[in-house]
Amino acid sequence: MKTVGIVVEYNPLHNGHLYHIKQARLKTNADVVIAVMSGSFLQRGEPAFVSKWQRTRMALEAGIDLVLELPYIYSTQKAETFAEGAMKVLATVGVQTINFGSESGSIKAFEDLLNFMEQHHAEWNKQVKINLKNGVSYPRATSEAFSTLSAPETMLSLSEPNNILGYHYMKAIRDMQLSINATTITRKSAHYHEETVPASPIASATSIRKKLNEHGALDQVKHVLPSSTFKLLQEYVLENKMFHTWEAYFPLLQYQILCSSLTDLRQIYEAEEGLEYRVKETIKKASSFSEWMNLLKTKRYTRNRLQRYATHILTQTTKEDIMELTSQPTLPYIRLLGMSSLGQTYLNKIKKDIDVPLISRAAQAYGLLSVIDERVTNIYYSPLSTRLNRMKEEFTIPPLRPY
Known part of the structure; x- marks a missing residue:
């Protein structure tokens, strides 16, 4: 069975994500779409808007076949480490190809950039250190260091967030010598950091969260969400009386x-x-x-x-x-959050080849990673009036299935 892997947060899943899922399957002719999804806290250092279970449900209803958790130790990291963790998870379950959205839309542009950076890494790294000593932020230090390398004008820009992540996905694959191919599609419409919900059906997750935080009216973002996401957001706020914010x-x-x-x-x-x-x-x-x-x-x-x-x-x-945990070549275990019938069929075919435990309940977790996972989960649910039920469910709930 052909597989395509995607790296997601779905905070929340919107029409742009739905487009990506469909295009990733089409572009790679994949039978199975596997998503590695951040858990309770995300790459930009913020709590997920709704729980990982609600976002898993969104993913399954949108056509994802397997949802695997990107654990906290990787989900809350800078792009380079975030990408490394995601590729570790996808490689473990035999993903053959990844697909990511980018401002570029050209995989050759990423390959050219990767080769260019390998040739100029020492020079770039030296300049980054100089820039950091001058008191600028790490993202600015890396961007300014790149500008000193006299790259061709046609070279991919690393000022766009999705290009940065795509580059690091491919770098992680090369650095870890993984047998994974990479493909990309052009990101559709809304910019990653766009804060205004447009009249068109594509909006950024940032703008959706901002609109809901300011006005709390789901109807104002209904046109940019799949119907299943809209319903799941309604259910979550009705039951828990809040969305998660800092x-x-x-x-x-x-x-x-x-x-x-x-x-x-x-x-x-x-x-x-x-x-x-x-x-x-x-x-x-x-x-x-x-x-x-x-x-x-x-x-x-x-x-x-x-x-x-x-x-x-x-x-x-x-x-x-x-x-201690990120220095290891593999994760202690991988948490399965949800699967379709096709996803289950795929797992049954490959389970004998997986060399890392694939757990279906938190009660099966062990070691330092499980200690961190439990602590993170309990803190994530702490503001909820339903927190005791949510904490208990975390240890007993099996992988979700589509409705």
Whole structure:
């Protein structure tokens, strides 16, 4: 059976994602579409808008055959490490080809960029270090370093977020010597960071979340969502009385920072160059997460970078935890979140060839990764009035099936 893998957050799944799923299957002539999906906290350092189970349901209703969890240790990372984790998961279940959306739409452009960067890596890396010493953020340091390499004018731009992720997917495949081919499709309409919901049927997830946070009226975004996503969002907010945003977690985060010593904060993953001092100084002056971000942000640190550090403080995830797990060539286990009948057929065919445990319930997890997963899940559900039920379900719920 031919497989295509995609890397997703579905925060939430919208019409642009639905287009990608269909095009990925068509472009690769795949029988089975496998998604590796971030769990409770995401790459930009923020809680998922709705739970991973609701987003798994969205994926299955949109035509995904297998949904596998990208664990917290990779889902809350910069692009390079995020991509490495995603490729590890997809390679483990025998994915033959990946497909990603990009502003470029040309896989040759990514191949050319990959070859160019390999040839100029030492020069680029040296310039990045110089830029960082000058006090700029890592994304800006890498972008400015690239501009010094005298790349051809036709070279792919690494200023666009989906191009950056696509490049790192392909780099991870090459670095880890995985037997995975890469394909891409042109991203449709809305820009990744677009904050306004248009009248057309394609909108960014950012704009959808912003509209719902400001107005709370699902009807205002109905035209940019598949009907199944719209229904699932309705169900979630009806049952839980909220969508997950940073503001819901700010009181707990503030308490943790105030009760932590500088030494404690220094051990948290992403704490660098005395950032813990600034965190301690500013947290006492903020009455909301957005206010705190404005106080904390500098030209040195992007908002996403600071949000990731805040996420790790919230979940009490240390440098030692992350380094121990991400330094391993494979994950201790992979969590199966959902599957179609076709997905189950595929798993039955390949299960004897999978050399990493594929678990169907959290109760089957073990080791340090399971400790982190449990802590992260409990914190994610903590703002909900239904939190005790949600925490219990996490350990007993089997992989979801399409309705």
